[in-house]
Amino acid sequence: MVNTEMNKVHFCAEDDIGMQMKTEGTNDRRQQALSAKSAETRQRILAAADDLMSETGIEAVQIRSVASRAGCSIGSVYKHFKDNDALIVAVNVLTLESLKAAMANVAKGVEEPIERLKALSHAYRHFAEDNTKAWQGLFSHHLPDGQGIPEEHLGLNVALLELIAGTLREINPHLSHEVLAARTRTCFAAIHGLVTISLEGRFVAVDDQSLASEMDFMVDRLSVAP
Amino acid sequence: MVNTEMNKVHFCAEDDIGMQMKTEGTNDRRQQALSAKSAETRQRILAAADDLMSETGIEAVQIRSVASRAGCSIGSVYKHFKDNDALIVAVNVLTLESLKAAMANVAKGVEEPIERLKALSHAYRHFAEDNTKAWQGLFSHHLPDGQGIPEEHLGLNVALLELIAGTLREINPHLSHEVLAARTRTCFAAIHGLVTISLEGRFVAVDDQSLASEMDFMVDRLSVAP
Numbered sequence: 001m002v003n004t005e006m007n008k009v010h011f012c013a014e015d016d017i018g019m020q021m022k023t024e025g026t027n028d029r030r031q032q033a034l035s036a037k038s039a040e041t042r043q044r045i046l047a048a049a050d051d052l053m054s055e056t057g058i059e060a061v062q063i064r065s066v067a068s069r070a071g072c073s074i075g076s077v078y079k080h081f082k083d084n085d086a087l088i089v090a091v092n093v094l095t096l097e098s099l100k101a102a103m104a105n106v107a108k109g110v111e112e113p114i115e116r117l118k119a120l121s122h123a124y125r126h127f128a129e130d131n132t133k134a135w136q137g138l139f140s141h142h143l144p145d146g147q148g149i150p151e152e153h154l155g156l157n158v159a160l161l162e163l164i165a166g167t168l169r170e171i172n173p174h175l176s177h178e179v180l181a182a183r184t185r186t187c188f189a190a191i192h193g194l195v196t197i198s199l200e201g202r203f204v205a206v207d208d209q210s211l212a213s214e215m216d217f218m219v220d221r222l223s224v225a226p
Numbered sequence: 227m228v229n230t231e232m233n234k235v236h237f238c239a240e241d242d243i244g245m246q247m248k249t250e251g252t253n254d255r256r257q258q259a260l261s262a263k264s265a266e267t268r269q270r271i272l273a274a275a276d277d278l279m280s281e282t283g284i285e286a287v288q289i290r291s292v293a294s295r296a297g298c299s300i301g302s303v304y305k306h307f308k309d310n311d312a313l314i315v316a317v318n319v320l321t322l323e324s325l326k327a328a329m330a331n332v333a334k335g336v337e338e339p340i341e342r343l344k345a346l347s348h349a350y351r352h353f354a355e356d357n358t359k360a361w362q363g364l365f366s367h368h369l370p371d372g373q374g375i376p377e378e379h380l381g382l383n384v385a386l387l388e389l390i391a392g393t394l395r396e397i398n399p400h401l402s403h404e405v406l407a408a409r410t411r412t413c414f415a416a417i418h419g420l421v422t423i424s425l426e427g428r429f430v431a432v433d434d435q436s437l438a439s440e441m442d443f444m445v446d447r448l449s450v451a452p
Contacts, residue, residue, distance in 0.1 A: 139426075142426075178436075179436075182433075182436040182439075182440055183440070183443075185423070185440075186420060186440045186443065186444060188423075189416075189419040189420040189422070189423040189424070190415075190416035190419050190420060190444060191419070192419045192422075192423060193415040193416050193417070193418045193419015193420065193422065193423075194412060194415040194416060194419065196415075196418075196419065196422075197411070197414075197415040197418060197419075198415070200365075200368075207408070210404075210408040213408075214408055214409070214411075214412045217409075217412065217448075218412060218416060218448065221447040221448055222443075222444065222447055222448070
């Protein structure tokens with residue numbers, strides 16, 4: 001479901017197969033062929049993991065099932081991804097890239113900042129509705145203790161929050177950096193809570209008809225600081 | 227961790243062992259002894275399931291491990307709980323009872339309605355902090371398709387939401403029943419989102435210092451309808 005085109009940029013940095021070979025003559029061409037094949041394999045593995053995440057959810061993203069789905073060996077998966085967690089992080093990065101693209105896209109078209117925040121929150125809701133399992137994967141993955149969130153993942157989160165923070169800053173130019181940072185997280189968490197509770201069809205869910213208007217009410221009330 | 231005293235009321239209704247026996251003379255006394263023993267076994271099983279939920283989380287609440295922890299046979303667990311889901315629902319009912327008691331308790335002491343809502347939201351946060359695994363169990367359990375949420379569970383949720391709705395009604399006596407119902411869910415979901423994101427230590431988490439003041443800001447802004 002999530003656009004796998006976007007991850008192509010990562011290949012060069014992470015793919016080091018052939019790097020230890022001598023870089024001249026025939027070896028040069030062989031190295032290029034190997035690198036291209038390796039990049040293609042990595043992409044196939046990542047696409048398989050992404051499909052499993054989208055179709056079944058985070059519990060389906062397991063080295064063994066990913067290898068089987070991608071039509072490669074388990075060893076081949078381990079060559080590209082250290083472990084299961086690394087595979088899930090890579091899928092989550094794809095999801096975050098798609099989410100950021102979807103939100104940045106709606107933000108571009110809306111001049112008035114409060115309306116832009118509303119558009120951003122509806123884009124978030126629609127992304128969650130259309131990519132439920134992948135979106136849940138973002139919040140249900142817990143890295144082992146002591147393992148920090150990868151730079152790439154962190155950078156995407158900052159970029160996502162910056163979409164909200166930039167708009168809040170327009171509305172409240174007097175807010176200090178600290179309050180703006182807290183308020184950005186508050187607005188995100190409030191909308192996230194409403195979307196989560198509703199999407200999961202909980203007893204406390206806001207029904208479909210009123211969800212959109214409740215989201216707008218929330219943005220109206222939370223975006224302007226006293 | 228969750229107070230298991232509270233579940234005692236359920237035993238009589240659900241426990242029917244001995245009911246098929248003849249109800250006279252010695253059999254009467256034997257039936258009473260059996261019922262008491264059965265109730266005691268059910269409570270031991272439930273306490274074991276509750277401990278596993280609190281210590282490890284929902285994935286640890288499995289018939290086999292519960293039986294081993296309670297020191298009884300797997301068959302004995304099945305005699306009291308239809309399946310794993312029934313066991314988790316029973317633990318979640320205990321958790322909801324404790325949560326409701328904690329929230330009702332703080333609400334009692336606060337006269338001013340907006341301050342009461344703030345107290346309710348802080349009680350929710352503290353409950354989640356002190357009983358994280360059990361609280362997560364409330365939201366991570368999904369019954370199989372087509373299986374409705376049990377009456378008891380539903381009733382407790384309504385009672386919890388009624389704590390919020392009653393206070394919102396005091397602040398906004400002009401709101402229609404429908405808007406009040408939606409607003410109650412919105413306020414709950416927003417606070418729940420903030421607590422969830424913060425408790426799980428996500429990159430988007432609001433830090434500890436500002437969490438309490440952001441929660442108050444949220445209540446101030448969302449509790450008064452335009």
